[in-house]
Amino acid sequence: MGEGTGDTGEILRRVGGDTPLLEVRHVIKRFGSFAANDDVSLKVMPGEIHALLGENGAGKSTLVKIIYGSLQPNAGEILWKGKPVTVASPAEARALGVGMVFQHFSLFEAMTVVENIALALPNCKATRELADTIARVSANYGLPLDPNAHIADLSVGERQRVEIVRCLLQNPELIIMDEPTSVLTPQEADQLFVTLRRLAEEGCAILYISHRLEEVRALCHHATIMRRAKVVAEADPARETVNTLAQLMVGNEIIRVIRDKGRLGPEAILLKGLTQISQEAFGVSLQDVNLSVRSGEIVAIAGIAGNGQKELFDALSGEEPLEKEDMVIFAGEAAGLMDINQRRLLGAAFVPEERLGHGAVPALKLSENVVLTRHGTGEGIARRGFTRFGKAGRIVEKVTSLFDVRKGVLDPEARSLSGGNLQKFVVGREVERTPKILIIAQPTWGVDAGAAAVIRQSLIDLSRKGAAILVISQDLDEIFEIADRIAVISRGHLSKAEDADTLTPEKVGLLMAGGAEKKGAAAA
Amino acid sequence: MLEAIILTVITAATPLLLAATGELVVEKSGVLNLGVEGMMVMGAVAGFAVTVSTGSPLLGIVGGAVAGVLTSLIFAFVTLTLVANQVASGLALTLFGLGLSGLMGESFVGQPGIKLQSLDIPGLTTLPFVGKILFGQDILVYLSFAAVFGVAWFLNRTRAGLILRAVGDNHASAHALGYSVIGVRYVAVMFGGAMAGLGGAYLSVAYTPLWVENMTAGRGWIALALVVFASWMPWRAAIGAYLFGAVTVLQFHAQALGIGFPSQFLAMLPYLATVIVLVAISGNRRATLFNTPSSLGKSFVPDR
Numbered sequence: 001m002g003e004g005t006g007d008t009g010e011i012l013r014r015v016g017g018d019t020p021l022l023e024v025r026h027v028i029k030r031f032g033s034f035a036a037n038d039d040v041s042l043k044v045m046p047g048e049i050h051a052l053l054g055e056n057g058a059g060k061s062t063l064v065k066i067i068y069g070s071l072q073p074n075a076g077e078i079l080w081k082g083k084p085v086t087v088a089s090p091a092e093a094r095a096l097g098v099g100m101v102f103q104h105f106s107l108f109e110a111m112t113v114v115e116n117i118a119l120a121l122p123n124c125k126a127t128r129e130l131a132d133t134i135a136r137v138s139a140n141y142g143l144p145l146d147p148n149a150h151i152a153d154l155s156v157g158e159r160q161r162v163e164i165v166r167c168l169l170q171n172p173e174l175i176i177m178d179e180p181t182s183v184l185t186p187q188e189a190d191q192l193f194v195t196l197r198r199l200a201e202e203g204c205a206i207l208y209i210s211h212r213l214e215e216v217r218a219l220c221h222h223a224t225i226m227r228r229a230k231v232v233a234e235a236d237p238a239r240e241t242v243n244t245l246a247q248l249m250v251g252n253e254i255i256r257v258i259r260d261k262g263r264l265g266p267e268a269i270l271l272k273g274l275t276q277i278s279q280e281a282f283g284v285s286l287q288d289v290n291l292s293v294r295s296g297e298i299v300a301i302a303g304i305a306g307n308g309q310k311e312l313f314d315a316l317s318g319e320e321p322l323e324k325e326d327m328v329i330f331a332g333e334a335a336g337l338m339d340i341n342q343r344r345l346l347g348a349a350f351v352p353e354e355r356l357g358h359g360a361v362p363a364l365k366l367s368e369n370v371v372l373t374r375h376g377t378g379e380g381i382a383r384r385g386f387t388r389f390g391k392a393g394r395i396v397e398k399v400t401s402l403f404d405v406r407k408g409v410l411d412p413e414a415r416s417l418s419g420g421n422l423q424k425f426v427v428g429r430e431v432e433r434t435p436k437i438l439i440i441a442q443p444t445w446g447v448d449a450g451a452a453a454v455i456r457q458s459l460i461d462l463s464r465k466g467a468a469i470l471v472i473s474q475d476l477d478e479i480f481e482i483a484d485r486i487a488v489i490s491r492g493h494l495s496k497a498e499d500a501d502t503l504t505p506e507k508v509g510l511l512m513a514g515g516a517e518k519k520g521a522a523a524a
Numbered sequence: 525m526l527e528a529i530i531l532t533v534i535t536a537a538t539p540l541l542l543a544a545t546g547e548l549v550v551e552k553s554g555v556l557n558l559g560v561e562g563m564m565v566m567g568a569v570a571g572f573a574v575t576v577s578t579g580s581p582l583l584g585i586v587g588g589a590v591a592g593v594l595t596s597l598i599f600a601f602v603t604l605t606l607v608a609n610q611v612a613s614g615l616a617l618t619l620f621g622l623g624l625s626g627l628m629g630e631s632f633v634g635q636p637g638i639k640l641q642s643l644d645i646p647g648l649t650t651l652p653f654v655g656k657i658l659f660g661q662d663i664l665v666y667l668s669f670a671a672v673f674g675v676a677w678f679l680n681r682t683r684a685g686l687i688l689r690a691v692g693d694n695h696a697s698a699h700a701l702g703y704s705v706i707g708v709r710y711v712a713v714m715f716g717g718a719m720a721g722l723g724g725a726y727l728s729v730a731y732t733p734l735w736v737e738n739m740t741a742g743r744g745w746i747a748l749a750l751v752v753f754a755s756w757m758p759w760r761a762a763i764g765a766y767l768f769g770a771v772t773v774l775q776f777h778a779q780a781l782g783i784g785f786p787s788q789f790l791a792m793l794p795y796l797a798t799v800i801v802l803v804a805i806s807g808n809r810r811a812t813l814f815n816t817p818s819s820l821g822k823s824f825v826p827d828r
Contacts, residue, residue: 070700090702106697108690110814118683119690120701125683152813 027076054226055448099167186509265295268468270329300483341376347436362415399428420451537769543747546719553712554692554819558614561744562621567724592721637733692817
């Protein structure tokens, strides 16, 4: 065994030998009768970037929570450097040397960077020394941070840096990262990979959870693949292709999205000089947005979260009233001053980003949720103040069979559906109406590959039947899979929509990182 | 005249300040306890009962605090352990406290109490004008200021305070980091109960040393309004308490002087002021975000 030496406060270089840093043996975790982890075993060597792959609900998050001490397994054992340990709490995991960067960041918005980091360090107060250490370590690893900034003022990428720096200050030997790049631009992701490789060289192991197989192939030394609560394969990602990895993840039932050229019809969505000053403290103002979408095509708007996507969706759906009625034109009619039902009567349908709470009311049944978006569409679901639930129920049935929505009972409450199934329902509810115009935000956010393929294919099919579809998404893979044309939104400016075939993810990434703004400003 | 007015303002403001400081800590931890009135009135009846039966107002004060804590524990158990709705449970606690205190205090109605001694430092207390105001108050008045100072220091300067604010800001994250959300909230609610109990005991032991049913007369609600008025900052709570205390006193004087002004109008001023402050701070989203505990009133169930 080699012994590491180095300055205290910095990460020690450790030479591992043959003993795995972390070994998980035959772990079982049950929630009621449902097994989230069923006899799961895993080995992570020191200095190894180890990918943990699997669809949503495959049990990755449960496993990671067990390793990090936030959940206790029903059976099985965990070995740390060859010795059996019980990780009773996250604090104990941190004491062992396990750090975690959460998918949904575990930061405190109203507090400063220093305070957030102090909370994760044992017996540490938000002092000036800590601020200095943060500034030093973050600069050292190419993750610059202002220690006294409030989290609420930081971008998503910066928030992730806070999480990573917080991890690094705990002198971890193993860092768990849950979907770290899902919120980053390609450029930010590349920067992250540089940091991760450097950490691995210094001897720190990384357990890397991701859906993005391309980056797993480029980054990871080893992959463990989970499916339905079990480990189904171990692989060397560099020797696999994206397709073989995907096959291992989802089994044999991989669905490919097929996209042919559509026949273009007349202009169905037209935005002319759409300008909207945001009243929210952290909102983004829309600056002279121009766009046209014709029937039969899908136009995607790419962009990093918080660059005006929410404001644009609200302006299109009528949640925020506009200044002039001709800023938004649907099917030839100036719709800027209409409310959402008047817009729906023009043939438009809307799927917001947040499926639970905005797209569906958690405590209402699916049929009731159908009524909520389709009571004013002239289909006779609500008439003279009475609701015809029979009709709504039949729509639920139809959506269920068309989109393979898996649910326990005939008409469950929306909150009882899993994320992917609810998303299929929320999208299906609008698509079933065959709208002429569909505005959809993050169609497959946090949805597993199978469900995502179903949703994406349904959007393509709908557009080929003659609908104009506007997709607002952060997922570049998705955008390139379905979009005919792509525009990029950046701080409220929208770039010109260009043919998807002439663009590459790198080009779009540059526009996302601010390139779209100058263009937008120059055009105005 | 002015000295007398200031002295009465202090006595009117102290119970408000005590209860509001406690509730501020409770709300900073993310719990909305609307039962302040109930905890105060329990503190008042217990404070009076202990004082009369032991002959010691100091023991009475301790009794008031203990009664406040015990009452708050009912709320804590129901909302934190059994995860009941905080708003409904808080309202129920107020009604429960008012009823139970009436029952417990039945035999004490009309009995003479013993007034809490005020500080008397020879030479200082007799100073003209400032002597009585600065050096002639009872222990609870000084304690109320110590509490404001202590809470401000605790919240902003200590690690425990940082954890408490973290729990109130985002309980899911605090749990993910390994902090005991429920544990922190239990302690915060108990502190709130103790302070409300002290505020109640002040009424029956120092303000008017006797027991009358329902003697808190809505002060618990003013204390609740004060916390929002102060936008969860201890020093502002102190300013607010004295402002609201002054309004109460003004109300009496206006009546005494026979000013043709309905006293009810003055009585509603504190609430009106709170509404105006609420509107003012909601206009500034940034200030609201940084000061309002984001998890306020939300129940927390750890996923185990």
